[in-house]
Amino acid sequence: MILTGLICGALLGFVMQRGRFCLTGGFRDMYIAKDNRMFYALLIAIAVQSIGVFLLIDFGVFEYSAGSLPIVAVIVGSFIFGIGIIFAGGCATGTWYRAGEGLIGSWIALAGYMLMAAIMKTGVLLPLNQKIQSGSELPSNSIAGTFGVNHWFIIIPFAAIVLFIVYKQLSKPKVSIPLLKPKRTGLAHILFEKRWHPFVTATLVGVIAILAWPLSVATGRISGLGITTPSANILQYLTTGDNSFLNWGVFLVLGIFVGSFIAAKASNEFRFRMPDVKTGINSFVGGNLMGFGASIAGGCSIGNGLVMTAMMTWQGWIALAFMILGTWTASYFVFVRPRQKAKATKLQSVPTT
Structure with a gap:
C-alpha cells in the first residue's frame, strides 16, 4: 500500500512541473512584482482540499484531530523557512520537482534540507526542537473549535471568498500572447506543450491533496x-x-521527483544546469534554513501552507502568514536592496553639468 505514495507523488510532481506551481516565486512576486496570481492559486488548492477532506471525515473515512498549537515555534520556524526558500530558490516541494528537471542547485538545496531536518528530528538538535515546540503550546489548534462552531461554518465562507476572487481574476481583460505553432496535437499538446493556467494547476493540486x-x-x-x-x-x-x-511519505517525495522528471523529459525541459559558486552556497544555506524552520514549525509550505490551512487550523494560517513575511524579508535583502544600491551608484556616476 505504501507504493500508492509513489503514484500520488508522481502525479503531484508532474502537475507541479507542468504548471510551474512554485510558492517561492509566488510569495516573492506578491512583494516585488505586485502579482498575486500564485497566491490566489494556493487559495484554490486549499479550498478544494478542505472541502474534499472534510467530506471524507464527515463520512467516517478517517478521524482527525487538530491537536494543540505551538504558537511561538510556528511563528519562528515559518519565518526562518520563508527566508530559507528564497536562498534555496524553491520551497520544499518546488525544490524536489526542480531537482527532477536537472537543476543541480536544487540537489544542493535538498542535501541541506534533508540534513538539517534529520538533525532536528532525530539528531543532536532534537532536544532544542522539542523545547521550542513544547514551551508555547496553546490548547486549541482548530479554528472552528476555538469559536465553538461546525467546521463548515468556516469552510463555506472561505470557499465563497475564493470563488469570488477567481471570478474577479478571470473577468479581467485577457492579454493576448503570441504563441508558437504547436508541434503536437491532442492530449500530447495539452500535457506536454500547452501552457497551464495556474488556477487549473491549483485545482489539480487540491484534488491530489484530497487523494x-x-x-x-x-x-x-x-x-x-x-x-x-x-x-x-x-x-x-x-x-x-x-x-x-x-x-x-518517503515514497510520496520520491514520486514527486519521478513525476517531475517524466514531465520535464516529455516536454523537453530537462537539462542539467550547474549553478555558480555563490548560487550553490546560497542553495545549501537556504536548504539548511528550510530544514531548521520547517522542523520547528511542524511543517513546510505544503505541510503547513497547503495541508494545515485546508484543515482550518491556526497553525496552518499563522505559518502561511509568517512564511510570506519571511520571503518578503529575504527578497528585500536579496533582490530589492541590491537593485536600489546599483541604481543609486549609477546615478552618482552620471556627470553633472
Missing part, C-alpha cells in the same frame, strides 16, 4: 501531503538502513 489522505491513512499514517519529515527519513534510512523510516 493523499485516504491513501496515507490506509498505511497507518494519519496525514496528507508532507515533505519535511519524509525528506529527513530518506537520509535516516540511507545512513542507518532502518526500514522503519520507509513509509508512505
Whole structure:
C-alpha cells in the first residue's frame, strides 16, 4: 500500500512541473512584482482540499484531530523557512520537482534540507526542537473549535471568498500572447506543450491533496501531503538502513521527483544546469534554513501552507502568514536592496553639468 505514495507523488510532481506551481516565486512576486496570481492559486488548492477532506471525515473515512498549537515555534520556524526558500530558490516541494528537471542547485538545496531536518528530528538538535515546540503550546489548534462552531461554518465562507476572487481574476481583460505553432496535437499538446493556467494547476493540486489522505491513512499514517519529515527519513534510512523510516511519505517525495522528471523529459525541459559558486552556497544555506524552520514549525509550505490551512487550523494560517513575511524579508535583502544600491551608484556616476 505504501507504493500508492509513489503514484500520488508522481502525479503531484508532474502537475507541479507542468504548471510551474512554485510558492517561492509566488510569495516573492506578491512583494516585488505586485502579482498575486500564485497566491490566489494556493487559495484554490486549499479550498478544494478542505472541502474534499472534510467530506471524507464527515463520512467516517478517517478521524482527525487538530491537536494543540505551538504558537511561538510556528511563528519562528515559518519565518526562518520563508527566508530559507528564497536562498534555496524553491520551497520544499518546488525544490524536489526542480531537482527532477536537472537543476543541480536544487540537489544542493535538498542535501541541506534533508540534513538539517534529520538533525532536528532525530539528531543532536532534537532536544532544542522539542523545547521550542513544547514551551508555547496553546490548547486549541482548530479554528472552528476555538469559536465553538461546525467546521463548515468556516469552510463555506472561505470557499465563497475564493470563488469570488477567481471570478474577479478571470473577468479581467485577457492579454493576448503570441504563441508558437504547436508541434503536437491532442492530449500530447495539452500535457506536454500547452501552457497551464495556474488556477487549473491549483485545482489539480487540491484534488491530489484530497487523494493523499485516504491513501496515507490506509498505511497507518494519519496525514496528507508532507515533505519535511519524509525528506529527513530518506537520509535516516540511507545512513542507518532502518526500514522503519520507509513509509508512505518517503515514497510520496520520491514520486514527486519521478513525476517531475517524466514531465520535464516529455516536454523537453530537462537539462542539467550547474549553478555558480555563490548560487550553490546560497542553495545549501537556504536548504539548511528550510530544514531548521520547517522542523520547528511542524511543517513546510505544503505541510503547513497547503495541508494545515485546508484543515482550518491556526497553525496552518499563522505559518502561511509568517512564511510570506519571511520571503518578503529575504527578497528585500536579496533582490530589492541590491537593485536600489546599483541604481543609486549609477546615478552618482552620471556627470553633472
